[in-house]
Amino acid sequence: MSGLSAAFPGIVDQGAATFSFVLLVSIFGFGYQAFAARKTLYADASLSPFFSAITFWNILAMAFVLAPLTFIGVLPLPPLLSVILPIPAVGPTIYTYPPLAVATLVWMYLVFAIHSVSNVCRPLYHALGSEVALQAAPYAAAYPLILLVPIAAGVSIPFMLFIMIFSEIGQHMLGAGWWFLQYRKTSNEMYYYGVLSVLLHLTSVLPWLGYMIFSGASKSGLILFLVHGFMMTCMFGSQQCLVETAKRTKKGDSKGMY
Numbered sequence: 001m002s003g004l005s006a007a008f009p010g011i012v013d014q015g016a017a018t019f020s021f022v023l024l025v026s027i028f029g030f031g032y033q034a035f036a037a038r039k040t041l042y043a044d045a046s047l048s049p050f051f052s053a054i055t056f057w058n059i060l061a062m063a064f065v066l067a068p069l070t071f072i073g074v075l076p077l078p079p080l081l082s083v084i085l086p087i088p089a090v091g092p093t094i095y096t097y098p099p100l101a102v103a104t105l106v107w108m109y110l111v112f113a114i115h116s117v118s119n120v121c122r123p124l125y126h127a128l129g130s131e132v133a134l135q136a137a138p139y140a141a142a143y144p145l146i147l148l149v150p151i152a153a154g155v156s157i158p159f160m161l162f163i164m165i166f167s168e169i170g171q172h173m174l175g176a177g178w179w180f181l182q183y184r185k186t187s188n189e190m191y192y193y194g195v196l197s198v199l200l201h202l203t204s205v206l207p208w209l210g211y212m213i214f215s216g217a218s219k220s221g222l223i224l225f226l227v228h229g230f231m232m233t234c235m236f237g238s239q240q241c242l243v244e245t246a247k248r249t250k251k252g253d254s255k256g257m258y
Helices: 003-006 016-042 049-072 077-083 099-129 132-147 146-150 157-186 189-203 206-214 219-245
Strands: none
Touching: 003 157, 003 206, 016 049, 016 077, 049 132, 049 219, 099 132, 099 146, 099 157, 099 189, 099 219, 132 146, 132 157, 146 157, 157 189, 157 206
8 A cells, every 4th residue: 555655645554355355346346237237227118218327327437436436545534534523624635635646536526427417317307207307417417527616726625525425415315305205105116226225325334434433543454344345235235226216217107208
């Protein structure tokens, strides 16, 4: 990790086994899951092509973002979250961070544009139909890109990561809340899998996050491997729930042809 320490200030060494595990699962596990889902969903002409497409791209986005981020401690998040609140008014900016760290940060926001479309448009599709979801997609994609403007203006990286992460949580909770209400009314499995996908997604990071915050300077390689294993298992399950939701989303259910 000595070479990475220069490129990513504040990096936490999480061990070679954890590094290899996360890298392999992110690239090959989620990559395979994305293309397997694409093959299954696109083979059924009765399913919504728009919903199937955003499901495929969302899973692929997880592969794109987890590989470079998880094993480096997600940039400066551990020192940010170790104090929880208040959010530091000052901190590293793109003008004080090494170029590779800045490139990784920008990459994360670009990939989050795909994730944002999935978070916003899937529940919108079920609630208001395909036309509304399609119209909302460019705005959902633009949101994380707009957050790059204050970053370019020199606002601290920890603060802007805080904004992005809690925005994502808000997107997830609104979608899960609506799906939950619909499931209580109809007992439709489509809504059940929508809720479960969010719960698994948000739960996945909790053991790792708690360990990174409260374990102090000394960290066990075995525990790091286990919490990352839990994280990746939950994430894999979350993505599979997205696929199950897409399998139950028909064109005729969406007030439109997409």
